[in-house]
Amino acid sequence: MTDETVAANDPVEENTVPGWHPDLWTLPRLAAVDNLAEALLRHGLTEGGARAMSRAAVRPDDMRRRLADPAELRVQGGTLLIAETRLWSAAVLPHPANPREYGHRQYALGSSGTRRRVMTEPGSAPSGVAELEMRVETPTVIAQRLEDAKGRLIKDNPLAQDIAVEGVLQPLTVVSLTVAHENGHPDRALLIAADGSSRISAAHELLDYSPSRIAYEWGADDRKIRSEISRWTRLIRRQGWEELTEDERCKVRTLSIPARVVIGFRPNAQAGQAFHTAVRNFIGLTHIRPPRPYGPAVENEAKADAVLDSLAEPSRSGDAHITELEKHWYAGNISQEEAKSAGLSGHRDVRAAEIVRSLLGGGVRTARRVNGGIRSLTAKQRPKRDERIDVAVELILRPVRTALSDSAMDDAKFLRPRRAVLQRAYRLPEIEDLSAEAPMEGAETDGCTLEELRDAAMAEASQGLGDSGRLGPAQSELAVKAAYHMAMAEPMALQREVFGGNDDDDDRGAATVLRAMLSRRRGIAQAYEVIRAGRRGERLREVEEDGELLITAEGRPRELTDALVRHTYSGGPMPLEDARVGFKAASVSWACVRESVDRLRKDVSGMANVPVEDDGPSFVIQEGWEPAQVREVRDILDRVSRRVAAWADRFEERAETAEL
Incomplete structure (x- = not known):
């Protein structure tokens, strides 16, 4: 069963939902x-x-x-x-x-023959x-x-x-x-x-x-x-x-x-x-000229607050689903210091996982509460599962967006692809099985350590969970937290599926890639390393089977990219490290090329930001740099550029030949 099939068969949509009880109107x-x-x-x-x-x-x-x-x-x-x-x-x-x-x-003017009024x-x-x-x-x-x-x-x-x-x-x-x-x-x-x-x-x-x-x-x-x-x-x-x-x-x-x-x-x-x-x-x-629509992101923000209100209110049959403190934490209305003093985790992936569990886990009972919040704002009878996912993702992104605003970055350019990836990643149907009662890693009380969560996921993989089509609870929790950091990383280590690509492109959705990854011991070790590095603010690196960082022939750790993740956990018979020829091996090398180009671009930007003195103008913009050294670098870059361009030309020639 695919993730999309599970989403389409949302059991909540088949249940009768409470509605408005109008006053008794009488005939005047x-x-x-x-x-x-x-x-x-x-x-x-x-x-x-x-x-x-x-x-x-x-x-x-x-x-x-x-x-x-x-x-x-x-x-x-x-x-x-x-x-x-x-x-x-x-x-x-x-x-x-x-x-x-x-x-x-x-219109009559366009009709022929018979008279039209x-x-x-x-x-x-x-x-x-x-x-x-x-x-x-x-x-x-x-x-x-x-x-x-x-x-x-x-x-x-x-x-x-x-x-x-x-x-x-x-x-x-x-x-x-x-x-x-x-x-x-x-x-x-x-x-x-x-x-x-x-x-x-x-x-x-x-x-x-x-x-x-x-x-x-x-x-x-x-x-x-x-x-x-x-x-x-x-x-x-x-x-x-x-x-x-x-x-x-x-x-x-x-x-x-x-x-x-x-x-x-x-x-x-x-x-x-x-x-x-x-x-x-x-x-x-x-x-024809209505006010400009708010847009999906703003609409999901408004729905999110309505959902939190619904979850924090006691129901007729039980207690509130979340506490007032959790409501403000999920909403992003308390500072980091206030969250820390209240015993809440300072790690954003922990908050993301708690939001996902509270809004998407717990099965039908939770879904009904979340749908109640959405209906209070939209009057939509049966909100879809994807709509609940979108609301959860928008809550997760609130502090990210605030941090981007403070840094004067282009938040739309940064957030748009990451929002899309998290919305797809959290379609993972196993999330619905995450219990609100079971403590999570990083929880305020009775939570396990990240290492214990990793070991529990390893035990689940040894039992065949994941290969059976369903991840276990520990594997699912690791997937949720790793997906957050893999989406937020630069470059992104988890991206959207490819639309309209060739037969060699990996068109699996993010949730499917996560399941394939967390079904393998190496993938679990990779998720553990992703979370650990993400919490430290470090770049994400690829790991080997034993969990140690993979060192390239150049003697440096290899940066984790979407291409590497997809090829390593493709579900095929040959793991990536055994690929020495063909498209897979070339894709690994291309990932290294991209990493080197990105690092060069950032190194050039870093050099341009070196000031003449404290708070002064850029040194190279004011003073320049020795022409011979610049020519040497430019000659190398020109040769590399021409060589790479020849590959693109060859690709287009083959495509044109195939069309003939």
């Missing part, structure tokens, strides 16, 4: 509905618009009171006057000319009130457009699963629209979502509502829409929330929606824009 009295309609008429709306709004209100008395002091929503060209209230989902429709459909619309955009009502109007040939045109809009919105922006758990959270901006029919059919006043068509379409999908039925059956007969709402309110009163099925609860959560109902419009005197233009401007600001 007809007198209250009539009173609201009269108040809306006095406010300047048309009879059709007033009636559509009044029948849609969950609490008409409350909405009527809000008419006296409406909220203001400024848009380009004017100010929308709105009443914030709840509306029945059975009375609100998606925008029939939703801009999300623009890329799929067909394209539904026009809504315009302002001729009476000058804050309502829209559009003309269509027959009711069938608008009915079909509403059904098409619902189907496309559900496909392009699926929200039903999330709304089923928490209902609609953000209010829809609702506008009255009068549909005039050219065939003489009576006009129909509808309430449409100027924004939020995806949300109302998802609600209709859950409730099995047809938009055309809402528009032309329930919209023409108050008794029918009241009968539909009444059957749900009676069911809740008769059975109670606890006796409802999960499907019934999902429907009840979407029975009503929060809304900002547009009841007036005040245009700017200078602009003189019409109401429909102001509504279109509002839609554009919401969907």
Whole structure:
């Protein structure tokens, strides 16, 4: 079973999750509905618009009171006057000319043969009130457009699963629209979502509502829409929330929606824009020119704090999953000195492993707690395992990012590849088996030493763990900690899989490479050395079978690189040190070349940073260097450069020949 298969079969996603328990809404009295309609008429709306709004209100008395002091929503060209209230989902429709459909619309100018009529955009009502109007040939045109809009919105922006758990959270901006029919059919006043068509379409999908039925059956007969709402309110009163099925609860959560109902419009005197233009401007600001998205990293940061709050809160069935002190440690809100005085480890890999165990270990029970934190911020019904991993990685990187900021380094360039590697490495499914109760190396109490952890991992490897497809607990803990240092190292000793490479490229994911490495005694010794060197701030070096540093023919330790790790623990029959010919042997030599080039670059930078005197300018920039010595070095570099370039030319020639 691959890491990706395990991630796809996340058991948490198949379990029912708790959701919102709404208040018991009751069907309003007809007198209250009539009173609201009269108040809306006095406010300047048309009879059709007033009636559509009044029948849609969950609490008409409350909405009527809000008419006296409406909220203001400024848009380009004017100010929308709105009443914030709840509306029945059975009375609100998606925008029939939703801009999300623009890329799929067909136009008469491009059609051939048969006459094609394209539904026009809504315009302002001729009476000058804050309502829209559009003309269509027959009711069938608008009915079909509403059904098409619902189907496309559900496909392009699926929200039903999330709304089923928490209902609609953000209010829809609702506008009255009068549909005039050219065939003489009576006009129909509808309430449409100027924004939020995806949300109302998802609600209709859950409730099995047809938009055309809402528009032309329930919209023409108050008794029918009241009968539909009444059957749900009676069911809740008769059975109670606890006796409802999960499907019934999902429907009840979407029975009503929060809304900002547009009841007036005040245009700017200078602009003189019409109401429909102001509504279109509002839609554009919401969907076409919305605020710049936060981005995945920032979103995961926000989710991380919500997850920590969830883990630190006692559940109904037990204690908190983490302590308040651990919460602040994981969040990075305490200093190193405060962490040390509290008995917490100062090693970042230990903190990383504790975060991984607390957020990703412990099986389904932990995953549900973490998902609860994610849902509290996103209303996502079933967060994926990868989302929990991303949140854990973002917590791990907080102190790293702060240190980079203090050093004025390009944190984005440094963090982006390392974030990706840790997200892939911690897909290792064995992490789920790490118990919250078992002490870890570096733990505050009862923890083992790094040497004891290494020896325990060796014992697990001797039992065949890892080769069986599953690492043991000690091997997994070593993998988590070693992965942190291998990702943070320069050069990185663990990188992403290769996409689109040739057949010789190693395209295994980071988690698979880690499992292959920790399944071998040499790999365990390598992980131990990686952690030890990483904690000391030293460069990572390759080890031999006995755990001693591997010394190259040049008499120096060989730097650990991703290529060396992948070839050494490739899972093939021939270990890397036995490879003397072919691609594997050449890859080892190329790794040494890269190490030498990197060291040369850094040595040149180091020489350039030597000052003339303390806090003075660079010596070589001010004084220069003896030309003969520079020419000698440049001649060597030129020869090496030409030789390496010839290899690239040969590679391209072979590739071109293979294409012929």
